[in-house]
Amino acid sequence: MSTAISHAEEVHTHAHDHEHEHHEPNFIQKYIFSEDHKTIAKQYLIMGILWAFVGGSLSIMFRLQLGFPDMQLEWLRPILGSWIDESGKIDKEFYLALVTMHGTIMVFFVLTAGLSGTFSNFLIPLQIGARDMASGFINMLSFWFFFLSSAIMFSSLFIETGPASGGWVIYPPLSALPQAMPGSGLGMTLWLTSMAFFIVSSLMGGINYICTIINLRTRGMTFTKMPLTIWSFFFTAILGLLSFPVLLSAALLLIFDRSFGTSFYLSEIYIQGQALPNVGGSAILYQHLFWFLGHPEVYIVLLPALGMTSEIIATNARKPIFGYRAMIGSLMGITVLAFIVWAHHMFVTGMNPFLGSVFMFLTLIIAVPSAVKAFNYITTLWKGNLIFTPAMLFSIGLVSLFISGGVTGIILGNSALDINLHDTYFVVAHFHLVMGSASFFGLMAGVYHWFPKMFGRMMNSTLGYIHFWATFVGVYAVFFPMHYTGIAGFPRRYYSFTALGNDGQNAFTDLNQFITVAAILTFSSQAIFFFNFVYSIFKGKKATENPWNSNTLEWTTPVNPGHGNWPGEIPAVYRWPYDYSKPGAESDFIPQHIPFSATPESNLPEENEEIAKEKAIESLLAAQNESYNR
Amino acid sequence: MNYLIGLLSIVFFILAISVIVKSMKINKNLSEAEDPNSAADSSNNINAYGMLAFWFFGTVAGVWSFNASAPDFLPEAASAHGVTTDKMFWISMSVVTLAFFITNTLLLFFAYRYRYSKNRKATFYPVNHKLELIWTVIPAVVMAILVFSGWRTWRDITSQAPSDAVVIEITGHQFGWYVRYAGNDDNQLGNYNYKLIDETNNIGIDFTDKNSFDDFTATELHLPKGKPVLLKIHAQDVLHSVYLPFHRVKMDAVPGMPTKFWFTPTISTDEMRAKLGKKDFNFKLNCTEVCGRGHFGMAITVFVDEPADYKKWCAEQKPFLATNPAYLAKVPENLKAKAAKYIPAEPISVDSTATEAVSVN
Ligand code: HEM
Numbered sequence: 001m002s003t004a005i006s007h008a009e010e011v012h013t014h015a016h017d018h019e020h021e022h023h024e025p026n027f028i029q030k031y032i033f034s035e036d037h038k039t040i041a042k043q044y045l046i047m048g049i050l051w052a053f054v055g056g057s058l059s060i061m062f063r064l065q066l067g068f069p070d071m072q073l074e075w076l077r078p079i080l081g082s083w084i085d086e087s088g089k090i091d092k093e094f095y096l097a098l099v100t101m102h103g104t105i106m107v108f109f110v111l112t113a114g115l116s117g118t119f120s121n122f123l124i125p126l127q128i129g130a131r132d133m134a135s136g137f138i139n140m141l142s143f144w145f146f147f148l149s150s151a152i153m154f155s156s157l158f159i160e161t162g163p164a165s166g167g168w169v170i171y172p173p174l175s176a177l178p179q180a181m182p183g184s185g186l187g188m189t190l191w192l193t194s195m196a197f198f199i200v201s202s203l204m205g206g207i208n209y210i211c212t213i214i215n216l217r218t219r220g221m222t223f224t225k226m227p228l229t230i231w232s233f234f235f236t237a238i239l240g241l242l243s244f245p246v247l248l249s250a251a252l253l254l255i256f257d258r259s260f261g262t263s264f265y266l267s268e269i270y271i272q273g274q275a276l277p278n279v280g281g282s283a284i285l286y287q288h289l290f291w292f293l294g295h296p297e298v299y300i301v302l303l304p305a306l307g308m309t310s311e312i313i314a315t316n317a318r319k320p321i322f323g324y325r326a327m328i329g330s331l332m333g334i335t336v337l338a339f340i341v342w343a344h345h346m347f348v349t350g351m352n353p354f355l356g357s358v359f360m361f362l363t364l365i366i367a368v369p370s371a372v373k374a375f376n377y378i379t380t381l382w383k384g385n386l387i388f389t390p391a392m393l394f395s396i397g398l399v400s401l402f403i404s405g406g407v408t409g410i411i412l413g414n415s416a417l418d419i420n421l422h423d424t425y426f427v428v429a430h431f432h433l434v435m436g437s438a439s440f441f442g443l444m445a446g447v448y449h450w451f452p453k454m455f456g457r458m459m460n461s462t463l464g465y466i467h468f469w470a471t472f473v474g475v476y477a478v479f480f481p482m483h484y485t486g487i488a489g490f491p492r493r494y495y496s497f498t499a500l501g502n503d504g505q506n507a508f509t510d511l512n513q514f515i516t517v518a519a520i521l522t523f524s525s526q527a528i529f530f531f532n533f534v535y536s537i538f539k540g541k542k543a544t545e546n547p548w549n550s551n552t553l554e555w556t557t558p559v560n561p562g563h564g565n566w567p568g569e570i571p572a573v574y575r576w577p578y579d580y581s582k583p584g585a586e587s588d589f590i591p592q593h594i595p596f597s598a599t600p601e602s603n604l605p606e607e608n609e610e611i612a613k614e615k616a617i618e619s620l621l622a623a624q625n626e627s628y629n630r
Numbered sequence: 631m632n633y634l635i636g637l638l639s640i641v642f643f644i645l646a647i648s649v650i651v652k653s654m655k656i657n658k659n660l661s662e663a664e665d666p667n668s669a670a671d672s673s674n675n676i677n678a679y680g681m682l683a684f685w686f687f688g689t690v691a692g693v694w695s696f697n698a699s700a701p702d703f704l705p706e707a708a709s710a711h712g713v714t715t716d717k718m719f720w721i722s723m724s725v726v727t728l729a730f731f732i733t734n735t736l737l738l739f740f741a742y743r744y745r746y747s748k749n750r751k752a753t754f755y756p757v758n759h760k761l762e763l764i765w766t767v768i769p770a771v772v773m774a775i776l777v778f779s780g781w782r783t784w785r786d787i788t789s790q791a792p793s794d795a796v797v798i799e800i801t802g803h804q805f806g807w808y809v810r811y812a813g814n815d816d817n818q819l820g821n822y823n824y825k826l827i828d829e830t831n832n833i834g835i836d837f838t839d840k841n842s843f844d845d846f847t848a849t850e851l852h853l854p855k856g857k858p859v860l861l862k863i864h865a866q867d868v869l870h871s872v873y874l875p876f877h878r879v880k881m882d883a884v885p886g887m888p889t890k891f892w893f894t895p896t897i898s899t900d901e902m903r904a905k906l907g908k909k910d911f912n913f914k915l916n917c918t919e920v921c922g923r924g925h926f927g928m929a930i931t932v933f934v935d936e937p938a939d940y941k942k943w944c945a946e947q948k949p950f951l952a953t954n955p956a957y958l959a960k961v962p963e964n965l966k967a968k969a970a971k972y973i974p975a976e977p978i979s980v981d982s983t984a985t986e987a988v989s990v991n
């Protein structure tokens with residue numbers, strides 16, 4: 001024990017050395033320009049939650065138009081001004097702006113920044129046993145670039161010509177030509193600027209996550225002892241690091257085309273009585289570049305959710321995750337394959353049909369690791385002893401949504417079937433279940449699960465249960481029926497369905513009303529969460545160090561971990577994170593920092609051999625401390 | 631409808647009430663009710679039963695809503711390849727629905743069955759390679775079969791159009807479609823150039839190409855039943871996408887990059903009307919790539935005619951040059967004579983001998 005204390009002192013003095021003349025961090029250093037990964041994580045989380053409410057409200061507005069096309073929306077005029085047209089309905093161009101901003105906000109600002117930004121930051125150092133990120137400064141910059149990007153994107157909602165309106169994929173020429181629609185003017189410029197900063201932010205974050213995981217693992221934390229959360233953050237960061245730069249170049253070329261008269265994407269265009277001089281560009285090139293990010297992006301959004309779910313399900317099933325190595329393997333498989341399936345979004349763009357065949361084969365291969373993951377989750381529940389915390393409920397919900405949305409990927413990945421389904425509501429149903437809802441559930445699960453470590457208090461679980469059931473029933477009610485309109489050939493991004501002919505607009509009026517009502521109820525029930533979240537930060541029941549009896553390292557920190565995370569030495573790691581309900585063990589969980597020599601009653605034969613290595617692990621302490629003192 | 635909304639509200643309402651009641655109980659005996667060694671509280675069983683209830687009501691709602699929606703699905707495919715892809719769609723759909731149902735059932739049922747109990751301990755079951763192998767191989771095999779049949783169909787659909795296919799050009803613009811036919815004489819579309827577009831010649835037909843002379847334009851799409859049709863697709867300003875939902879045809883229209891799609895319509899408009907019992911039924915061509923304000927309304931009507939009717943309709947159409955003789959000025963000198971044939975100097979329309987004479991070359 002005395003060594004631990006002396007070490008704590010050592011760290012303390014050292015911290016002072018390090019900061020030279022600096023005093024205790026003042027308010028600004030502590031809460032605003034903080035370099036502490038935990039504070040940065042909370043900043044991301046709060047931004048993510050705020051964005052989610054913005055993105056959600058936009059969707060409610062356009063759902064009103066779809067569900068109740070005759071409804072008078074005069075009452076929205078105080079907020080929307082002239083975006084409500086003379087007849088008291090949403091303006092047709094503004095409808096597209098709503099759809100575009102909804103998609104952009106949800107995909108990038110909520111589910112990329114809000115999810116990865118929060119949990120990669122919060123959990124990587126805590127779960128691998130590090131005092132902070134590899135570079136606290138870059139980490140701080142990463143958040144503030146995100147903030148800048150957010151501010152720009154948010155401001156674009158209020159300009160007179162409206163925000164970007166060409167869909168979240170902003171395909172040129174529509175997005176390149178201001179004369180094509182008002183949203184392609186200043187709104188698009190702001191969109192591109194904002195996304196450029198967003199990409200910078202994500203790259204800084206990603207580099208940090210990767211470096212931290214590779215370099216700062218505590219002694220004994222080999223790669224094969226890392227929790228699946230960390231594995232998933234690791235692969236997510238790699239995906240982002242390799243694909244976001246491609247989006248940046250796509251955006252840059254678009255900026256050139258818009259502002260400097262180049263023709264990367266433009267060719268033979270006649271618009272508004274004018275033939276433009278651009279020739280030789282390719283609109284399809286943009287789509288290739290976009291989806292080279294776009295497809296990995298869907299996994300950037302989903303993998304962290306899957307990783308956290310693995311952790312939460314194992315903890316609350318009181319059972320090891322089934323097939324730990326297979327889980328890592330499928331994460332790895334998904335990561336690699338995610339880079340070579342992008343053109344399945346482009347089967348009917350006129351690209352060479354042979355390419356279509358190749359991408360169909362590759363796409364359907366990616367379904368295999370996805371399926372393996374689903375089976376492994378289900379088997380983890382089998383013969384468990386399940387505790388339904390709100391986090392556990394959201395994790396089970398995630399698995400269900402992941403399956404329900406994933407199976408239709410097999411249909412869409414078949415290029416012959418995609419001919420009819422592409423750009424219909426079938427696709428909308430597919431990705432809202434598998435990516436939108438599943439990742440959102442992961443985000444919620446993560447918040448409920450790690451809230452005690454973030455804020456030192458517990459969230460109210462009863463409100464959590466209500467929130468879960470309302471959301472679970474809600475998202476199925478909203479997105480499942482969209483398969484039907486998709487099969488009926490209803491295209492997406494349609495203001496109304498009058499031009500389908502043959503009474504098409506009357507075919508699904510009931511269903512569309514139902515979806516809209518369900519969406520409003522589901523959205524409203526998020527208020528329960530918001531209340532619970534804010535209330536619990538200040539008034540929640542005080543948490544204990546390890547409220548869920550979990551094995552990973554973050555639960556060995558104090559209730560309110562300070563700067564540096566562990567007041568004393570960072571614990572060493574001797575075992576994998578999933579020793580739950582081990583036969584012979586007294587307690588139903590054995591945390592990662594408990595050596596095998598302390599648990600002879602429950603060791604498996606091969607684990608007894610590990611005892612010999614404990615000395616070696618211990619002896620790394622000095623080197624580990626040294627690395628922080630450099 | 632209102633009953634549905636009512637139903638939904640009730641579900642939410644009941645959920646809310648039941649859990650609130652429960653929570654009040656918990657608050658009363660907070661400390662005694664809970665097992666100090668575990669985070670499971672007295673709502674654990676409720677949540678477990680919730681999983682079962684979700685499974686049950688979800689299944690009922692799924693089956694009911696499918697049946698209620700099915701009458702509004704697209705009717706039987708009106709094209710040769712559409713029949714194949716529809717069949718494949720429903721087969722694939724059955725396979726994935728089965729997988730969806732089984733896995734969700736296991737998930738929800740396990741959640742219920744293995745809910746927390748003080749008297750039980752979870753089974754330490756970290757891995758089973760055989761099991762993992764099985765459930766890697768099964769989806770892989772199923773997938774391989776689906777992909778393989780999908781690939782064969784895709785290959786056939788995207789193969790070269792037969793040489794006798796009727797060629798029709800569709801040009802998308804904000805916000806409508808121009809249709810141009812290859813003409814009654816040569817079944818060859820003339821060139822076009824976006825720089826030649828003007829108020830009248832809104833497709834930009836190039837009259838230095840002799841194939842243009844007999845081309846005619848229309849505001850509707852007429853197709854011959856039972857004949858292969860090759861759509862040549864352009865866009866003038868931004869991306870659009872040609873979608874014929876009843877024919878299961880979709881292909882983007884890209885400025886600067888011509889695309890194409892060929893297919894064979896198999897059911898005439900009249901036959902479809904009879905089949906559906908809707909006297910005013912019409913096939914449609916819609917846009918499925920967002921293109922701006924009027925995107926949702928960018929549609930034209932499609933008529934599938936019996937081959938004889940189609941011929942007749944074509945014969946009634948006048949070449950663009952005939953209705954707009956001013957464009958003769960754009961024809962180069964050496965072709966003037968040929969083009970002049972289409973100009974109604976004497977108001978006789980193209981006669982059959984002329985047709986034959988031209989189609990020789
Ligand atoms: C079983 C594996 C999957 C397959 C085979 C698959 C296949 C596809 C295909 C072919 C499309 C294009 C459909 C179209 O536009 O016509 C698509 C769209 C999409 N998928 Fe998946 N998918 C799978 C899993 C996922 C996952 C796990 C996510 C997200 C985490 C996801 C998110 C999306 C999104 C966002 C789109 C739509 C993008 C847009 O057009 O706006 N998919 N998927």
Ligand SMILES: [Cu+2]
Binds near residue numbers: 294295341342344
């Ligand atoms: Cu994709």
Ligand SMILES: [Cu+2]
Binds near residue numbers: 870917918919922928
């Ligand atoms: Cu359009």
